[in-house]
Amino acid sequence: MPSGGRAWILGIDTSGAAGGLALLEREGETLAGRALDAGARSSRALMPALDLLLREAGVRREDLAAVGAATGPGTFTGLRIGLSTAKGLSLALGIPLYSVSSLEALALLAWRLRPKGEPPEWILPFRDARQGELFWARFEAPQAPGGLPRREGEDGVAEPSRIALPRGRTLAVGSDAALPPAWAAWVGVSHVALSTAAPAVARLAREALMRREPPAPPGLEPRYGREPRAMTQWGAPPGVDHGPSLT
Amino acid sequence: MTGGQRLILGIETSCDETAASVLLFENPGESPVSPRVLSDVVASQYDLHGRFGGVVPELASRRHVEMIEPVLRAALEDAGVSLGDIGAVAVTRGPGLVIALLVGLSAAKAIAWSRGIPLVGVHHLAGHIYSLFLGGSGPEETSGAAGGPPPFPHLALVVSGGHTDFYRVEGPGREVHLGGTLDDAVGEAYDKVAASMGLGYPGGPRVDELHAAFRASVRPGEEPVSLPRPYLEGKPYNFSFSGLKTAVLSYLRERGLYRDDPSLAPWARPGGMDAGEARALAAGFQEAAVEVLVEKADRAARAQRLRAVSVSGGVASNSHLRDSLARRAQASGWALHLPARRYCTDNAAMIACAGAFALVSGGEAPDYLALDADPAWELDSPGGVSVARKKGRRRG
Numbered sequence: 001m002p003s004g005g006r007a008w009i010l011g012i013d014t015s016g017a018a019g020g021l022a023l024l025e026r027e028g029e030t031l032a033g034r035a036l037d038a039g040a041r042s043s044r045a046l047m048p049a050l051d052l053l054l055r056e057a058g059v060r061r062e063d064l065a066a067v068g069a070a071t072g073p074g075t076f077t078g079l080r081i082g083l084s085t086a087k088g089l090s091l092a093l094g095i096p097l098y099s100v101s102s103l104e105a106l107a108l109l110a111w112r113l114r115p116k117g118e119p120p121e122w123i124l125p126f127r128d129a130r131q132g133e134l135f136w137a138r139f140e141a142p143q144a145p146g147g148l149p150r151r152e153g154e155d156g157v158a159e160p161s162r163i164a165l166p167r168g169r170t171l172a173v174g175s176d177a178a179l180p181p182a183w184a185a186w187v188g189v190s191h192v193a194l195s196t197a198a199p200a201v202a203r204l205a206r207e208a209l210m211r212r213e214p215p216a217p218p219g220l221e222p223r224y225g226r227e228p229r230a231m232t233q234w235g236a237p238p239g240v241d242h243g244p245s246l247t
Numbered sequence: 248m249t250g251g252q253r254l255i256l257g258i259e260t261s262c263d264e265t266a267a268s269v270l271l272f273e274n275p276g277e278s279p280v281s282p283r284v285l286s287d288v289v290a291s292q293y294d295l296h297g298r299f300g301g302v303v304p305e306l307a308s309r310r311h312v313e314m315i316e317p318v319l320r321a322a323l324e325d326a327g328v329s330l331g332d333i334g335a336v337a338v339t340r341g342p343g344l345v346i347a348l349l350v351g352l353s354a355a356k357a358i359a360w361s362r363g364i365p366l367v368g369v370h371h372l373a374g375h376i377y378s379l380f381l382g383g384s385g386p387e388e389t390s391g392a393a394g395g396p397p398p399f400p401h402l403a404l405v406v407s408g409g410h411t412d413f414y415r416v417e418g419p420g421r422e423v424h425l426g427g428t429l430d431d432a433v434g435e436a437y438d439k440v441a442a443s444m445g446l447g448y449p450g451g452p453r454v455d456e457l458h459a460a461f462r463a464s465v466r467p468g469e470e471p472v473s474l475p476r477p478y479l480e481g482k483p484y485n486f487s488f489s490g491l492k493t494a495v496l497s498y499l500r501e502r503g504l505y506r507d508d509p510s511l512a513p514w515a516r517p518g519g520m521d522a523g524e525a526r527a528l529a530a531g532f533q534e535a536a537v538e539v540l541v542e543k544a545d546r547a548a549r550a551q552r553l554r555a556v557s558v559s560g561g562v563a564s565n566s567h568l569r570d571s572l573a574r575r576a577q578a579s580g581w582a583l584h585l586p587a588r589r590y591c592t593d594n595a596a597m598i599a600c601a602g603a604f605a606l607v608s609g610g611e612a613p614d615y616l617a618l619d620a621d622p623a624w625e626l627d628s629p630g631g632v633s634v635a636r637k638k639g640r641r642r643g
Contacts, residue, residue: 047617076305084353230303
């Protein structure tokens with residue numbers, strides 16, 4: 001396996017009920033990966049898994065060209081552990097960090113693992129948002145097998161019955177959530193369940209690197225998809241939020 | 248570890264400050280000599296939590312993730328060093344808010360692994376205890392510092408929003424827990440009293456100011472509001488501040504100055520107190536709280552037969568506490584050691600300093616990759632700052 005000259009992209013996904021790491025060749029299709037304990041437990045598991053993944057693949061830390069992190073929506077604790085780790089790696093290795101939408105990564109992985117038969121026209125990734133709601137997004141399926149799904153609109157959070165389902169053959173991809181009963185009568189849907197999309201996170205980070213997209217700023221935050229309860233339960237708090245400052 | 252100069256990067260995210268610091272220390276083989284603070288960056292979250300009268304964990308966690316990298320970059324830049332120059336990482340791994348801790352710990356592990364350098368997991372209270380050893384010459388680094396570094400053994404009293412604890416500090420890695428608060432920390436009582444009076448967060452500085460204003464304008468016959476002083480006879484190393492806090496709340500409720508209604512926003516509960524009354528109440532609370540701290544410190548020093556006492560933590564920046572401690576130290580004949588005001592509230596220089604002591608005493612964590620945050624970690628160990636023994640879980 002080649003090991004010289006920053007030849008590998010690392011993908012970190014701690015956003016779902018199960019997590020994963022993936023190592024993807026910068027110019028090539030060699031892929032290695034490891035599953036991870038999820039949520040708060042990923043704090044204990046993440047770095048040992050990363051260390052092992054690189055050693056098994058014969059890749060040195062200095063061979064990493066970029067790191068991609070799934071930044072949500074997903075479980076808050078997992079997102080914070082994954083993103084804080086990715087920021088530390090990016091800073092200490094001097095490599096760019098790319099923030100990857102968890103739903104976009106799910107859509108891409110579902111497309112690559114799609115069931116045999118007529119290809120879908122739409123891909124609809126969704127994830128449990130608790131409180132009876134789902135995080136969801138909608139993507140147009142690629143025209144070519146090797147293409148990328150094209151996003152239509154922003155990530156949303158809503159009850160399943162209030163989500164506007166696409167007309168046409170749709171591949172619904174759930175992570176941590178079964179196909180909602182409200183969607184039972186939906187015609188033309190096929191469903192795959194994926195727990196982690198780490199390989200697609202690495203793939204999308206590689207795309208960003210190749211397209212020379214600006215890396216994530218140091219102050220990047222996860223895509224929480226929800227306001228903190230403290231900011232909404234009593235109405236808007238008074239006083240000006242001065243924002244963070246350094247002393 | 249061999250001798251020579253070494254740079255250590257400290258990271259602290261246990262509560263509501265995101266902090267990073269670069270510390271230079273020399274290691275002749277026994278204890279780190281004159282640790283020098285090259286940078287000390289603190290991103291405080293007061294703006295975020297002020298209106299709620301206390302730290303909101305979800306808001307704190309979000310801000311830590313946002314600020315961790317900017318704060319690390321600023322600390323390296325201020326010190327004029329790059330990560331390649333850093334010889335070790337020290338990070339707070341407990342106690343504190345678990346998600347907040349995980350942000351700093353995750354970044355710290357990633358940095359140590361990336362650079363192939365050791366990592367030390369530091370107990371937050373060891374940070375406060377070793378803040379006394381932070382040297383410096385600038386006005387900010389020395390303002391308020393008293394007594395210099397304490398000798399071993401000494402009595403350490405840590406007073407903050409989360410802790411009110413006595414330790415007998417025999418040496419690095421040998422901090423014996425003597426006792427602490429049985430309910431609220433003294434800083435927590437300050438914050439809750441201040442919030443109930445509508446003074447904002449953190450409560451200490453505002454209560455301190457009002458008390459000073461009361462003393463400056465007091466007329467003959469005018470007294471601070473009388474409040475209980477819980478000395479807990481027979482428990483020389485324990486405190487209880489919830490009764491004092493409740494007494495203030497009852498005073499406010501009886502006079503219709505605080506509506507204890509959870510359906511109301513925290514900022515809508517207090518109201519209607521006039522300035523003179525606020526001064527007398529703040530004075531009454533602060534005099535009670537400080538008298539208890541000073542009296543118990545004096546008794547603990549005597550019981551332990553120690554002639555050196557250090558007081559650290561956020562509440563140690565309180566003027567009335569500092570003055571009262573200095574008077575009592577002189578009267579009782581023990582030496583008082585206070586950190587500079589800058590190093591009383593949470594910061595990463597003290598974490599780096601405790602980490603430096605741990606490194607010297609062999610306390611680095613060899614298998615740090617799997618190190619986890621421990622929100623209820625108790626510092627009381629014969630084995631080193633980073634490997635303190637775990638006791639029963641304590642919540643809240």
